[in-house]
Amino acid sequence: MADPGFQLLIAGERVDGEAGAYDIVNPATETVVGQAPEASVAQVEAAAAAAADAFPAWSRTKPEERAALLNKAADLLRDRMDELIPLVQAETGATLRLTQTMQVPTCIERFRRYAKGALEPTTIPLPPSEMPTTTLAPGGLMGAMVLRQPVGVVACITPYNFPIVNMAGKIGPALAMGNTVVVKPAPQDPLAVTVFGEILHEAGFPAGVVNVVTGSSAEAGQALVASDHVDMVSFTGSTPVGQAIGEVAGRGMKRLLLELGGKGAGIVFDDADLKTAIGTISSVWAFHAGQICTAPTRVIVQRGVYDQVVVGLHAATGRLKVGDPLEKDTVVGPLISEVQRGRVEALIQAGIEQGGELVAGGQRPEMATGFYVAPTLIAGCKPDNAAVMQEFFGPVVVVVPFDDEDEAVAIANSTEFGLYDYVFSGDTSKALRVAKQLRTGNVGLNTAQRNHEAPFGGFKMSGVGRDGGSFGLHAYSELQSIVWPG
Ligand code: NAP
Ligand code: MG
Numbered sequence: 001m002a003d004p005g006f007q008l009l010i011a012g013e014r015v016d017g018e019a020g021a022y023d024i025v026n027p028a029t030e031t032v033v034g035q036a037p038e039a040s041v042a043q044v045e046a047a048a049a050a051a052a053d054a055f056p057a058w059s060r061t062k063p064e065e066r067a068a069l070l071n072k073a074a075d076l077l078r079d080r081m082d083e084l085i086p087l088v089q090a091e092t093g094a095t096l097r098l099t100q101t102m103q104v105p106t107c108i109e110r111f112r113r114y115a116k117g118a119l120e121p122t123t124i125p126l127p128p129s130e131m132p133t134t135t136l137a138p139g140g141l142m143g144a145m146v147l148r149q150p151v152g153v154v155a156c157i158t159p160y161n162f163p164i165v166n167m168a169g170k171i172g173p174a175l176a177m178g179n180t181v182v183v184k185p186a187p188q189d190p191l192a193v194t195v196f197g198e199i200l201h202e203a204g205f206p207a208g209v210v211n212v213v214t215g216s217s218a219e220a221g222q223a224l225v226a227s228d229h230v231d232m233v234s235f236t237g238s239t240p241v242g243q244a245i246g247e248v249a250g251r252g253m254k255r256l257l258l259e260l261g262g263k264g265a266g267i268v269f270d271d272a273d274l275k276t277a278i279g280t281i282s283s284v285w286a287f288h289a290g291q292i293c294t295a296p297t298r299v300i301v302q303r304g305v306y307d308q309v310v311v312g313l314h315a316a317t318g319r320l321k322v323g324d325p326l327e328k329d330t331v332v333g334p335l336i337s338e339v340q341r342g343r344v345e346a347l348i349q350a351g352i353e354q355g356g357e358l359v360a361g362g363q364r365p366e367m368a369t370g371f372y373v374a375p376t377l378i379a380g381c382k383p384d385n386a387a388v389m390q391e392f393f394g395p396v397v398v399v400v401p402f403d404d405e406d407e408a409v410a411i412a413n414s415t416e417f418g419l420y421d422y423v424f425s426g427d428t429s430k431a432l433r434v435a436k437q438l439r440t441g442n443v444g445l446n447t448a449q450r451n452h453e454a455p456f457g458g459f460k461m462s463g464v465g466r467d468g469g470s471f472g473l474h475a476y477s478e479l480q481s482i483v484w485p486g
Contacts, residue, residue, distance in 0.1 A: 009197035011050035012207025027093030039213040047211035048229035051180040054208030059178040070115035073203040091189035107168035114172030122148040148477035150178035152231030160186035190214040257465040262419030265412035266296030270304035272424035278312040285375040290395040294420035317360040334370040344394030351387025418459030
């Protein structure tokens with residue numbers, strides 16, 4: 001039986017999984033952290049049905065009421081930070097520092113942001129039409145208004161890297177807009193999401209408005225996406241799973257928000273501040289062992305500074321402490337699982353076999369336990385090397401040289417992804433000119449800082465739709481136009 005703290009939330013009831021429970025493993029110690037409930041397909045369907053039942057009343061609640069509940073949930077999250085931090089740390093293997101600064105507090109910020117979001121206008125002004133009105137109702141101007149309406153039941157399906165932060169980024173705006181949700185976290189680390197469900201329950205969201213289902217196999221997610229009760233799927237995860245979800249969702253005409261894979265280009269020009277460029281790129285290794293979709297993992301360097309950048313990145317790897325995520329000075333912790341480590345190692349091998357030069361890392365660090373990969377640098381890659389084209393989701397940086405601006409843009413645009421790229425140059429107009437040619441949803445100029453009000457999402461195979469600020473709120477709405485004789 002699952003730990004009573006880790007239960008499903010269905011129709012306002014906290015319940016065990018009908019299919020039992022399964023072990024969650026700490027990626028650093030390889031010991032069991034807790035047991036997560038294994039939802040049956042019938043429970044997934046019951047959760048979707050509960051969300052559908054709750055939708056009409058919830059969609060008519062006052063925005064102030066939704067804002068108050070989101071703020072209340074943020075308060076309760078804050079009160080339980082001390083409990084959530086060790087739990088999230090243990091199930092993700094993230095360093096304690098990353099957990100304390102980002103894995104948990106960011107949830108609170110997201111809920112506060114979307115508590116304000118609930119109060120944003122949902123009526124859009126419309127200019128008078130210059131075209132004649134239709135022949136069906138000739139004569140006269142038409143009055144008109146456009147409303148943002150909630151979509152209905154939103155299935156929120158998330159990846160393992162930031163379990164509760166990813167979840168908060170979906171349910172915050174979805175609930176603020178007046179939708180109801182069924183949440184399905186990643187199988188590797190769902191425990192804190194179940195606690196999150198408990199917190200939302202305590203905050204007083206009406207029964208069925210928020211439902212949480214977990215499970216070890218793809219069955220739960222598949223059943224959720226296929227459910228006739230689900231009107232929208234908000235998914236963050238890999239591109240192949242996004243494609244599979246899109247196919248099923250298409251049949252039911254479900255709305256989609258897909259935040260998928262990335263292979264961020266970091267273009268470094270001869271005139272760049274190399275300290276900034278190298279420091280920013282090195283954050284790939286430091287940031288959750290590279291398990292982040294937006295990182296500049298594919299470094300494209302102009303030949304004039306190529307050697308300096310490779311030497312600088314190599315030196316940076318020597319300064320990164322790999323080790324126990326609980327130790328204060330640890331920078332690089334383990335990957336989420338043995339499976340993920342195997343994927344990363346296989347792609348490193350392919351990169352070397354295809355002509356990449358292994359400059360640093362490439363092996364497992366000497367640790368008694370844990371799914372570690374040493375920070376790895378592969379230089380001198382051809383643009384079509386598999387290690388350049390495919391996503392690692394691990395602590396690996398690849399380097400490709402270029403000669404001129406056009407070549408840099410061509411290489412940057414040559415993967416199937418288009419999520420987040422970076423341009424490092426001392427010439428602002430050149431940096432902007434290059435940014436505009438990148439087929440990517442987001443570009444950082446000489447920085448990896450984000451503006452969280454900016455739309456966030458992918459071009460090409462990196463996804464459909466946008467999160468972030470008010471854009472994220474609007475992603476969970478349908479436009480309705482209402483006209484009348486003026
Ligand atoms: P994943 O394997 O795609 O899984 C993501 C979620 O989808 C999990 O909850 C998974 O659970 C579920 N799932 C798998 N197959 C499904 C199906 N057929 N129908 C419904 N749900 C299904 O991704 P991951 O390995 O957890 O995370 C790494 C990936 O996420 C990387 O590709 C990374 O780039 C991407 N990512 C993107 C962003 C972004 O904002 N663009 C942010 C973070 C991560 P089950 O496997 O149990 O079904
Ligand atoms: Mg998976």
